[in-house]
Amino acid sequence: MDTRSPRLPGTSPLLPAALLRRLEAAHAAQPLMARAGEAAARWAEQLRSDSARPVLVLAGPGNNGGDAFVCATRLREADIDVVVVSRADPARLSADAHAARQAFLDGGGAIAADIPVATPWGLIVDGLFGIGLARDLAAPYAAWTATAQAQARRDHCPILALDVPSGLDADTGRAWAGALQATHTLTFLADKPGLHTADGPDLAGAVRIAELGVAATAWAAAASGSPNRAASTADDAHLLPPGRLLAPADFAPWLKPRPKNSHKGRNGEAGILGGAPGMTGAALLAGRAALVLGAGRTFVGCLDPQAPAVDIVHPELMLRRGEALLATPLSALAVGPGLGQDDAARRDLATALGLAVPLVLDADALNLVAREPQLAAQVAARNPGRAPTLLTPHPAEAARLLACDTAAIQADRIAAARTLAARFNAHVALKGCGTVLAHPPGSDGNDPANPDGLPTAWAINPSGNPGMSTAGMGDVLSGIVVALLAQGWPPGPALEAAVHLHGAAADALVAAGTGPVGLTAGETIPAARSLLNRWVGATLPLG
Numbered sequence: 001m002d003t004r005s006p007r008l009p010g011t012s013p014l015l016p017a018a019l020l021r022r023l024e025a026a027h028a029a030q031p032l033m034a035r036a037g038e039a040a041a042r043w044a045e046q047l048r049s050d051s052a053r054p055v056l057v058l059a060g061p062g063n064n065g066g067d068a069f070v071c072a073t074r075l076r077e078a079d080i081d082v083v084v085v086s087r088a089d090p091a092r093l094s095a096d097a098h099a100a101r102q103a104f105l106d107g108g109g110a111i112a113a114d115i116p117v118a119t120p121w122g123l124i125v126d127g128l129f130g131i132g133l134a135r136d137l138a139a140p141y142a143a144w145t146a147t148a149q150a151q152a153r154r155d156h157c158p159i160l161a162l163d164v165p166s167g168l169d170a171d172t173g174r175a176w177a178g179a180l181q182a183t184h185t186l187t188f189l190a191d192k193p194g195l196h197t198a199d200g201p202d203l204a205g206a207v208r209i210a211e212l213g214v215a216a217t218a219w220a221a222a223a224s225g226s227p228n229r230a231a232s233t234a235d236d237a238h239l240l241p242p243g244r245l246l247a248p249a250d251f252a253p254w255l256k257p258r259p260k261n262s263h264k265g266r267n268g269e270a271g272i273l274g275g276a277p278g279m280t281g282a283a284l285l286a287g288r289a290a291l292v293l294g295a296g297r298t299f300v301g302c303l304d305p306q307a308p309a310v311d312i313v314h315p316e317l318m319l320r321r322g323e324a325l326l327a328t329p330l331s332a333l334a335v336g337p338g339l340g341q342d343d344a345a346r347r348d349l350a351t352a353l354g355l356a357v358p359l360v361l362d363a364d365a366l367n368l369v370a371r372e373p374q375l376a377a378q379v380a381a382r383n384p385g386r387a388p389t390l391l392t393p394h395p396a397e398a399a400r401l402l403a404c405d406t407a408a409i410q411a412d413r414i415a416a417a418r419t420l421a422a423r424f425n426a427h428v429a430l431k432g433c434g435t436v437l438a439h440p441p442g443s444d445g446n447d448p449a450n451p452d453g454l455p456t457a458w459a460i461n462p463s464g465n466p467g468m469s470t471a472g473m474g475d476v477l478s479g480i481v482v483a484l485l486a487q488g489w490p491p492g493p494a495l496e497a498a499v500h501l502h503g504a505a506a507d508a509l510v511a512a513g514t515g516p517v518g519l520t521a522g523e524t525i526p527a528a529r530s531l532l533n534r535w536v537g538a539t540l541p542l543g
């Protein structure tokens, strides 16, 4: 087996603000602000919708405003008309931002105290706030973002955000009141988690990274403590470690072509347990996904005594009653699709938790675990080596598991996923816009626990679209995960690959005109199969 660890942040690290500040401090001798403003100006030139119109540059009271002043200066040097709006008090600016402002004025630039109402813009540059913002926008900034948003609509011009859209929390993707919705974001030094989950994707638009001459790998020294980093503090224990923006490269070592001498016994037995009265469709969808994504044999156990004996669409599926399924030798099992929460569901779940197989818990399996401490203890006590557990909650299920409300989950999705992974000793996919994945310490690789006991291994999946917010999508995801587990994938990569693949399949369908409106869960199954086979083919040299 390929021994490369997929857990370490690699080509697409996501750095939290505290680490970015360390990185900045370690490279303080370099002209980072000048490089940031220069990179912004170059993209701004390309983005202008109308070269005859001026560019509106909004400059805030911190270093994000400094970047904006450099950008405005460079645009003026390129003979582009700019209008800079800022109320930053020069006496309170950092040395770099002060110098950037002064250089703009020295070059003949002028600063307005408010946004002109009548000027049509070719582009709006948002340099109000970057990673330094942690509250709702105060006056006058909330009014400015509202005006800028309205004027961009009026003028059909893009909005380029510097580092992050103002008002977006760079760590969590939470939008503070007054946040600006950009069409493009040029983010500095490294990519940031907040741009890819929760409100981030809606507010950031197309994201590009400007590394500012700092090597992509320099984050590692900042994370582990380089000689240049600021002194450690007690808060260090709670620092969010760097994560990854998920890509096929993260699970490429497991995208192996099948040997010619293959037989169904090699590809495992996948089981689905669910399908209570009125919900057999959920179990069938999961079963079909497991079948089509390559499980050697797929068994579907339904709790509904009236459930059909055969799936006419896929007679390959082996349908049986729930308890009969649990007595069948399985390579991997998913419990939850259409499970319900009655006594039979509870009893079968408790039995399933005792099986020494990789186990996916979704939907009502998660709700039962949230309801009953005894089941929760059973989950946490499972052997992560022989019997790994994978949880695929949506935010409301995560809230039940953590006994909080959905808003609290959404306010910090990464913290929620990591907490669930630690509490249940499980691999977690917290679904939603920018699904967050977290893996228990020590699983699949060498990831240590963070000093605060939470996992260090986490990632955000960028694939997927709003067409996926429809019934049955979760059942299909469970089926894809259990299919990969049955085929021998380790749990972490199986969960990551399934989440990424499912989202990418939905993206391919939308690109071809099937959705987002009206996209169905069943349609994503063959689309995911096509993509998986393409990925396996593309990685042949790795095999």
Ligand SMILES: NC(=O)C1=CN([C@@H]2O[C@H](COP(=O)(O)OP(=O)(O)OC[C@H]3O[C@@H](n4cnc5c(N)ncnc54)[C@H](O)[C@@H]3O)[C@@H](O)[C@H]2O)[C@@H](O)CC1
Pocket (backbone or CB within 6 Å): 024, 025, 032, 033, 034, 036, 060, 061, 062, 063, 064, 065, 066, 067, 128, 129, 130, 131, 132, 133, 134, 135, 136, 137, 138, 139, 141, 162, 163, 164, 188
């Ligand atoms: N320090 C460095 O070496 C670099 C910093 N860079 C830029 O600097 C940014 C971070 O700069 P800062 O730490 O100064 O932070 P920001 O520029 O994001 O904002 C901080 C300032 O805004 C005020 N503020 C925060 N929230 C507010 C609110 N809701 N309403 C009103 N005022 C609010 C703060 O009091 C402070 O004055 C990065 O995002 C990036 O754009 C880049 O130039 C790259 C290099």
Ligand SMILES: [K+]
Pocket (backbone or CB within 6 Å): 064, 126, 127, 128, 129, 130, 161, 162, 163, 164, 165, 166
């Ligand atoms: K900004």
